[in-house]
Amino acid sequence: MSSVSIKEVAARAGVSPGTVSNVLNRPEKVAESTRRRVEEAIRELGFVRHGSASSLRAGHSRTVGLSVIDIANPFFTDVAAGVEEVASERGYAVILGNSSGDRLKEERNLLVFAEQRVRGVLITPAGENLAKVDQLRERGISVVLVDHPAERPDQCSVAVNDVTGGAMAVSHLLTAGADRIAYVTGPLTVRQCADRLIGAERALAAAGRDPRAVLEEIPMGAMNARCGQQAAEKLLAEGRLPDAVFCANDLLALGMLRGLLQAGVRVPQDVSLIGYDDIDFASASAVSLSSIRQPTHRLGRVATELLLDECDNPETHAHQQVIFQPELVVRESTR
Amino acid sequence: MSSVSIKEVAARAGVSPGTVSNVLNRPEKVAESTRRRVEEAIRELGFVRHGSASSLRAGHSRTVGLSVIDIANPFFTDVAAGVEEVASERGYAVILGNSSGDRLKEERNLLVFAEQRVRGVLITPAGENLAKVDQLRERGISVVLVDHPAERPDQCSVAVNDVTGGAMAVSHLLTAGADRIAYVTGPLTVRQCADRLIGAERALAAAGRDPRAVLEEIPMGAMNARCGQQAAEKLLAEGRLPDAVFCANDLLALGMLRGLLQAGVRVPQDVSLIGYDDIDFASASAVSLSSIRQPTHRLGRVATELLLDECDNPETHAHQQVIFQPELVVRESTR
DNA sequence: CATTCTTATCGAATCGATTTACTTCCTGCC
DNA sequence: GGCAGGAAGTAAATCGATTCGATAAGAATG
Numbered sequence: 001m002s003s004v005s006i007k008e009v010a011a012r013a014g015v016s017p018g019t020v021s022n023v024l025n026r027p028e029k030v031a032e033s034t035r036r037r038v039e040e041a042i043r044e045l046g047f048v049r050h051g052s053a054s055s056l057r058a059g060h061s062r063t064v065g066l067s068v069i070d071i072a073n074p075f076f077t078d079v080a081a082g083v084e085e086v087a088s089e090r091g092y093a094v095i096l097g098n099s100s101g102d103r104l105k106e107e108r109n110l111l112v113f114a115e116q117r118v119r120g121v122l123i124t125p126a127g128e129n130l131a132k133v134d135q136l137r138e139r140g141i142s143v144v145l146v147d148h149p150a151e152r153p154d155q156c157s158v159a160v161n162d163v164t165g166g167a168m169a170v171s172h173l174l175t176a177g178a179d180r181i182a183y184v185t186g187p188l189t190v191r192q193c194a195d196r197l198i199g200a201e202r203a204l205a206a207a208g209r210d211p212r213a214v215l216e217e218i219p220m221g222a223m224n225a226r227c228g229q230q231a232a233e234k235l236l237a238e239g240r241l242p243d244a245v246f247c248a249n250d251l252l253a254l255g256m257l258r259g260l261l262q263a264g265v266r267v268p269q270d271v272s273l274i275g276y277d278d279i280d281f282a283s284a285s286a287v288s289l290s291s292i293r294q295p296t297h298r299l300g301r302v303a304t305e306l307l308l309d310e311c312d313n314p315e316t317h318a319h320q321q322v323i324f325q326p327e328l329v330v331r332e333s334t335r
Numbered sequence: 336m337s338s339v340s341i342k343e344v345a346a347r348a349g350v351s352p353g354t355v356s357n358v359l360n361r362p363e364k365v366a367e368s369t370r371r372r373v374e375e376a377i378r379e380l381g382f383v384r385h386g387s388a389s390s391l392r393a394g395h396s397r398t399v400g401l402s403v404i405d406i407a408n409p410f411f412t413d414v415a416a417g418v419e420e421v422a423s424e425r426g427y428a429v430i431l432g433n434s435s436g437d438r439l440k441e442e443r444n445l446l447v448f449a450e451q452r453v454r455g456v457l458i459t460p461a462g463e464n465l466a467k468v469d470q471l472r473e474r475g476i477s478v479v480l481v482d483h484p485a486e487r488p489d490q491c492s493v494a495v496n497d498v499t500g501g502a503m504a505v506s507h508l509l510t511a512g513a514d515r516i517a518y519v520t521g522p523l524t525v526r527q528c529a530d531r532l533i534g535a536e537r538a539l540a541a542a543g544r545d546p547r548a549v550l551e552e553i554p555m556g557a558m559n560a561r562c563g564q565q566a567a568e569k570l571l572a573e574g575r576l577p578d579a580v581f582c583a584n585d586l587l588a589l590g591m592l593r594g595l596l597q598a599g600v601r602v603p604q605d606v607s608l609i610g611y612d613d614i615d616f617a618s619a620s621a622v623s624l625s626s627i628r629q630p631t632h633r634l635g636r637v638a639t640e641l642l643l644d645e646c647d648n649p650e651t652h653a654h655q656q657v658i659f660q661p662e663l664v665v666r667e668s669t670r
Numbered sequence: 671c672a673t674t675c676t677t678a679t680c681g682a683a684t685c686g687a688t689t690t691a692c693t694t695c696c697t698g699c700c
Numbered sequence: 701g702g703c704a705g706g707a708a709g710t711a712a713a714t715c716g717a718t719t720c721g722a723t724a725a726g727a728a729t730g
Contacts, residue, residue: 003394003474003475003686005685005686005687006686006687006688007686007687015709015710016709016710016711017686017687017688017710017711018687018688018689018690018709018710018711018712019708019709019710020687021687021688021689022688022708022709024687024688025687025688029707029708029709030708030709031707031708031709034708034709046470048446048449048450048474049450049686049687050391050450050452050685050686050687051387051450051451051452052386052387052388052390052391052396052451052452052685052686052687053387053391053685053686053687053688053715054686054687054688055387055687055715056385056387056388056391056685056686056687056688056714056715056716056717057686057687057688057689057714057715058687058688058715059338059715061387061451063430063451066431071412071415071416071419072409072412072413072416072615074407074409074412077406077407077409077412078407080406080431081406081407081433084406084431084432084433085433088432088433088440088443088444093430093432093447093448093451094430094431094432095398095428095429095430095431096401096415096419096429096430096431097419097423097428097429098416098419098420098423105423108423109423111383112428113428114383115383115384115385115386116386116387116396116398116428117385117386117387135381139338139383140338225615225619254616254619255619257619258618258619280407280560281589281616281619281620283593284560284589284590284592284593284616284620284621285616285619285620285621286619286620286621286622286623287621288621338716340715340716340717341716341717341718342716342717350679350680351679351680351681352680352681352716352717352718353679353680353681353682353717353718353719353720354678354679354680355717356717356718356719357678357679357718359717359718360717360718364677364678364679365678365679366677366678366679369678369679384716384717385715385716385717387715387716387717388685388715388716388717388718389716389717389718390685390717391684391685391686391687391715391716391717391718392684392685392716392717392718392719393685393717393718394685
């Protein structure tokens with residue numbers, strides 16, 4: 001526990017603590033020779049700045065909070081990688097919170113962020129109610145919404161157009177000759193799931209089909225491969241397979257694919273299948289998966305850049321609601 | 336920026352700051368009625384404890400640092416999920432660092448952890464040299480090695496026996512009739528890669544084969560799917576395919592699989608293929624992947640439990656080097 | 671009733687870095 | 701020579717929570 005403080009460095013270098021602080025934060029204010037002496041003392045004593053003490057004085061720390069819905073989902077992992085990249089470039093640390101889609105856990109994460117006096121928060125909210133997020137902002141903590149468009153112009157957000165994505169997926173299925181489509185999704189309280197459904201219905205309407213007749217919703221509790229497989233088993237058990245399945249993400253789709261293949265259903269001959277996110281593994285699956293690609297890594301990068309800009313230049317910062325467009329990737333599962 | 340301090344809470348409740356602190360940290364020391372009054376003041380003012388101030392006094396914060404080699408790899412994601420779970424249960428926040436296998440970035444991460452005065456560090460080291468880790472420990476920060484067995488008994492670690500795993504993979508390939516095996520791996524400076532190679536050679540020796548004649552090492556720069564595919568292209572270009580491929584992780588294996596299938600090589604008829612880690616996607620791939628399973632999630636959980644035990648009960652804590660055993664999972668790619 | 675023990679609370683010192691007002695000491699200029 | 705202005709550095713106050721010795725008010729004991 002040999003914690004070396006700025007005082008000991010000062011003593012060693014024969015200067016006052018204030019000067020050491022200047023060497024650390026405004027080196028140009030210090031004479032060349034003194035600076036070198038102090039830097040040497042720092043090295044010799046193995047001094048490491050005490051972040052808590054700095055933040056105490058500064059009012060905030062050099063950290064950002066990141067709250068995601070499912071850390072095991074490659075979509076969020078890619079986003080997180082982008083976030084970590086930018087944060088680390090700028091000397092910020094990332095505090096990770098995994099909400100698992102649970103609003104209570106999310107709230108706990110936000111509390112931890114507030115206690116740590118993070119500089120800002122990046123969050124993929126687990127639901128529509130942003131009251132807790134607003135509370136944070138009232139506390140003076142900047143928040144950027146990730147994969148969730150802000151409704152108000154005074155807030156930054158980065159998202160991908162999910163309505164368009166849903167429409168792309170379904171019109172592609174229609175082109176491939178689909179007549180009855182199952183939409184396998186997570187809880188429809190999740191905005192992404194709901195928006196993709198809206199897009200799906202619009203695409204049907206645009207093609208002159210009656211959404212109610214063509215589309216069947218299959219909501220599952222979570223959006224992982226296990227639930228995808230369960231959805232497959234459910235469809236099979238009920239004995240009335242659709243001729244196309246649109247899954248709200250690739251994990252569900254991969255589970256669905258496994259379930260179908262195990263039951264001897266051929267993809268795409270018997271059932272067409274399309275996922276969402278275009279995670280790395282989509283192209284390596286048993287039948288390579290058609291999907292809707294999102295610029296995940298950029299999502300994380302841009303969100304973090306916006307956040308740090310908002311923190312560092314509060315006067316000149318202009319809030320932005322960035323919306324990326326998704327992209328259809330056709331592979332074997334829909335041919 | 337309406338930061339409410341303990342003083343204002345104290346004023347509102349008509350007590351001293353010390354008493355508020357007691358309500359926060361040792362509620363049993365405070366009379367029922369006072370406690371309720373203070374708690375109400377806290378609620379009314381929306382007080383949130385200032386973590387930096389606490390840590391400054393306490394000497395450490397309620398955070399743990401987690402440094403992994405590749406946040407985009409499902410193996411580490413699963414570990415991270417386990418870590419986050421336990422940390423969050425115990426009221427700790429997780430600071431995430433991604434070293435990308437780069438020792439310089441790792442060093443920077445450790446510096447950030449030190450500045451934040453994290454309570455402890457969980458790290459999958461990017462190389463064999465643990466000097467920087469030892470420096471941290473000298474500073475009084477507990478460190479648990481993750482997926483890396485500690486060499487010294489005064490340090491906790493959690494790992495999986497990679498020699499055994501490598502041997503399992505190769506003896507399985509031999510059983511399947513392999514005669515010439517390629518070992519596609521990351522840099523052999525990565526311990527996991529090196530150990531799996533040792534296991535592979537032992538299995539060959541045990542089967543009375545000459546490792547040099549049977550085994551060809553193909554080291555790649557990184558351990559992701561892209562490199563796996565490059566390795567496939569390399570093997571194909573050289574025109575001398577082995578009859579079995581052992582990949583040091585599943586990402587490499589999935590890339591290899593894609594590369595082979597695209598070139599019209601049949602798996603497992605022409606080439607048997609086995610990966611390592613048994614990530615979720617291994618079973619959903621084009622040809623479902625045989626692999627060596629590791630208890631990833633538990634790895635993260637146990638490591639964090641050890642770390643927090645070491646922090647919270649330094650007197651009674653007994654250092655442990657936990658070694659889990661891997662498990663062979665046979666699927667289509669080796670039949 | 672006086673004394674000891676307990677319990678509840680207070681108040682001041684403390685953690686380490688930053689910052690501001692202030693002191694020196696030069697340099698340059700009229 | 702005297703004075704303005706700048707550069708370099710110092711000392712002390714500050715951030716907010718925690719802790720510990722001090723204190724006061726009751727309860728228990730003889």
